Amino acid sequence: xxxxxxxxxxxxxxxxxxxxxxxxxxxxxxxxxxxxxxxxxxxxxxxxxxxxxxxxxxxxxxxxxxxxxxxxxxxxxxxxxxxxxxxxxxxxxxxxxxxxxxxxxxxxxxxxxxxxxxxxxxxxxxxxxxxxxxxxxxxxxxxxxxxxxxxxxxxxxxxxxxxxxxxxxxxxxxxxxxxxxxxxxxxxxxxxxxxxxxxxxxxxxxxxxxxxxxxxxxxxxxxxxxxxxxxxxxxxxxxxxxxxxxxxxxxxxxxxxxxxxxxxxxxxxxxxxxxxxxxxxxxxxxxxxxxxxxxxxxxxxxxxxxxxxxxxxxxxxxxxxxxxxxxxxxxxxxxxxxxxxxxxxxxxxxxxxxxxxxxxxxxxxxxxxxxxxxxxxxxxxxxxxxxxxxxxxxxxxxxxxxxxxxxxxxxxxxxxxxxxxxxxxxxxxxxxxxxxxxxxxxxxxxxxxxxxxxxxxxxxxxx
Ligand code: C2O
Ligand code: CU
Numbered sequence: 001x002x003x004x005x006x007x008x009x010x011x012x013x014x015x016x017x018x019x020x021x022x023x024x025x026x027x028x029x030x031x032x033x034x035x036x037x038x039x040x041x042x043x044x045x046x047x048x049x050x051x052x053x054x055x056x057x058x059x060x061x062x063x064x065x066x067x068x069x070x071x072x073x074x075x076x077x078x079x080x081x082x083x084x085x086x087x088x089x090x091x092x093x094x095x096x097x098x099x100x101x102x103x104x105x106x107x108x109x110x111x112x113x114x115x116x117x118x119x120x121x122x123x124x125x126x127x128x129x130x131x132x133x134x135x136x137x138x139x140x141x142x143x144x145x146x147x148x149x150x151x152x153x154x155x156x157x158x159x160x161x162x163x164x165x166x167x168x169x170x171x172x173x174x175x176x177x178x179x180x181x182x183x184x185x186x187x188x189x190x191x192x193x194x195x196x197x198x199x200x201x202x203x204x205x206x207x208x209x210x211x212x213x214x215x216x217x218x219x220x221x222x223x224x225x226x227x228x229x230x231x232x233x234x235x236x237x238x239x240x241x242x243x244x245x246x247x248x249x250x251x252x253x254x255x256x257x258x259x260x261x262x263x264x265x266x267x268x269x270x271x272x273x274x275x276x277x278x279x280x281x282x283x284x285x286x287x288x289x290x291x292x293x294x295x296x297x298x299x300x301x302x303x304x305x306x307x308x309x310x311x312x313x314x315x316x317x318x319x320x321x322x323x324x325x326x327x328x329x330x331x332x333x334x335x336x337x338x339x340x341x342x343x344x345x346x347x348x349x350x351x352x353x354x355x356x357x358x359x360x361x362x363x364x365x366x367x368x369x370x371x372x373x374x375x376x377x378x379x380x381x382x383x384x385x386x387x388x389x390x391x392x393x394x395x396x397x398x399x400x401x402x403x404x405x406x407x408x409x410x411x412x413x414x415x416x417x418x419x420x421x422x423x424x425x426x427x428x429x430x431x432x433x434x435x436x437x438x439x440x441x442x443x444x445x446x447x448x449x450x451x452x453x454x455x456x457x458x459x460x461x462x463x
Contacts, residue, residue, distance in 0.1 A: 030073040030115060032074070032076075032077045033056065034076075035053065035055055035077070035078050035079060035142060036077075037052070038057040038141075040054070040141075042169065043202070044203065047171060048172070048174030048175075050176070051174075051175065053130075053142050054141050054142070055144050059141035060143055060145060060199060061143065063144065063161050064146045065147045065148075065149060066147075066148055067149050068120065068148050068150060068151060069121065069151075071120075072119075074115075076108055076115075076116060077113050078111065083101065083107030084130050084132045085101040085105055085108055087099035087130070087402075088116075088118070088128050089127050089146075089261060090124075090127070090242055090243050090420045091146070092317075092404060093438075095438070095442070097116055097117065097118040103441050104441060108132075121316060121317070122243055123149060123243075123315060124147075124148055124243025124315070125145070125217040125218075125243050126145075126146040126147070126263070127143060127221065127261075128143065128144055128145075129143035133453075135180055138221070138449055139180055139223050139449070143163070143221040145219055147161060148243070150312065154215065154239075154309065154310065157209075157212045158214045158215070159215045159217070162199060162204075162217060162218050162280070163198065163199055163219045164196075164197075164219065164222065164258065164292070166192060166194075166222045166225050168192065168195075169193070180450075181360065182450075183360065183454075186360075186453065186454040187454070188336065191224050191449075203294070206293060207297075208297055209270065209297065210270050210273065210300040211269060211301050212270045212301035212302075213269050213306060214268050215266070215267055218256075218265075218266065219263050220260050220261060223448065223450060224448040224449070224451075225260065226257065226259050226260070226398075227257070227292075228257055228258075228282060229283075229292065230281050232272075232278055232281050233295070234269065234280075235268065237252060237267045239311065240263075240265035241263070242405065242420045243315075244318070245311060245312035247311060248311050249267060249308060249311055251308075252266065259447070260421070260447040260449075261400055262398065262419075267309040269306060270301070272295075274297050277297070278296075278297055279292070280295075321386075321435045323409070323415075326384040326385055326433060327377075327383055327385050327386065328386050329376075329377055329385060329386070329387045330387070330390060331366045333365055333392060333393055333456070334392050334393060335455055336393045336394065336395050338394050339392070344368065346368075346455075362454045362455055363446070363456040365444070370455055371457055372458075375458070376459060376460055379436040379460060379461065379462045380436070381436060381462055382436065383436045384434075385436055386409065386433045387406075387433070387434075388429050388431050389429065391425060391426050393426060394426050397424045398446060398448055399423075399444070399447070400420060400443075400447045401421075401434070401442065403438045403442040404435070404437065404438050405419060406419060406420070406434035408430060408432055409431040436462045437462075442460050442461075442462065443457060443458070
């Protein structure tokens with residue numbers, strides 16, 4: 001008599017049980033996200049590989065996807081040699097899950113774990129990255145895309161996530177070059193890479209068909225680089241900024257500016273002829289345009305070009321702040337090289353610029369260098385805020401507010417699209433407005449991560 005044979009079904013079920021038992025104490029449904037060293041080929045073939053710090057072994061980390069309104073659960077496992085934490089950039093999140101070590105959680109020590117568990121209320125393009133020693137950890141590779149899917153996906157042939165980044169590498173060894181806390185870089189424009197790439201590759205190529213419609217989700221994960229981009233052989237529309245849908249798609253006519261941490265969702269139609277190379281090009285320092293993502297065209301997806309894409313469905317809670325009732329605040333941004341910053345508060349003491357430099361600090365937000373026990377502003381939940389960002393430095397800064405999106409206020413008082421990160425240029429004050437509707441402690445900082453680490457970090461309290 002033949003005994004029962006193990007079926008493939010049993011075998012797989014057995015595997016699943018084994019996997020679930022793998023790590024004790026793991027929350028139900030929580031897949032681990034492991035921060036760990038890995039060796040990846042960032043530089044072109046023929047050059048040495050790079051030892052990075054990664055999520056699950058790749059740079060960028062795996063694209064995490066969740067349905068709008070769903071719960072996302074991930075257990076962070078720290079297999080790095082130093083403490084870490086994960087920030088879910090742009091998610092209007094429960095404050096306890098925001099991942100800012102020293103403000104919303106304790107850093108996770110080497111060998112430790114943390115259960116991230118939160119709802120993703122808004123559809124769109126977001127990302128996750130380390131928020132502990134982030135100037136170094138993000139530069140070493142600890143970042144990945146986070147996509148929150150619309151209940152009804154827009155009609156496109158393909159949906160492509162493009163995470164733009166740069167790496168500063170020693171071409172001989174493949175190792176990260178320079179010290180991450182380099183004072184020269186921190187006090188100027190920041191750490192710029194000598195190798196620029198997309199999705200961890202310097203030469204990303206996406207074959208496309210003529211007249212195909214693609215959704216491109218651009219994410220800038222670089223520490224300091226502002227990408228200036230153009231479409232080549234593509235007709236495009238911007239449909240969302242920093243995750244939030246625009247009321248109507250806007251045709252792309254000129255340059256697309258993508259500051260650190262910003263996202264742009266584009267709908268593009270391939271207009272280049274078969275055999276041509278379409279794609280994304282970027283402006284280099286010498287003002288030439290260089291290929292960033294190649295899209296070789298072969299075959300045709302349809303016979304003719306399509307019409308203007310439909311707008312994405314609005315996210316919940318896109319209410320306009322009431323500017324008349326808004327509390328008025330100003331945040332002066334000062335410091336850096338060639339700045340004339342005289343003095344600012346650091347660790348509860350008023351220090352002169354020289355003393356600050358000795359402490360490795362170069363920048364101040366509202367007279368404060370780095371985090372203090374007292375927030376920049378204490379807001380009541382639901383309060384409308386009008387905040388002027390006055391850039392008195394000679395550098396550009398990518399100012400990011402955690403936990404809430406804001407709108408820019410134009411000179412005529414009209415409100416711009418919702419964003420979570422805004423590029424601030426010298427001597428061009430920006431007025432932003434938001435409703436402080438998410439309780440908790442929220443960072444407001446420059447996303448040029450060397451700037452943030454050397455003074456440009458402050459916070460607000462909403463209670
Ligand atoms: Cu992308 Cu403070 O974060
Ligand atoms: Cu900055």
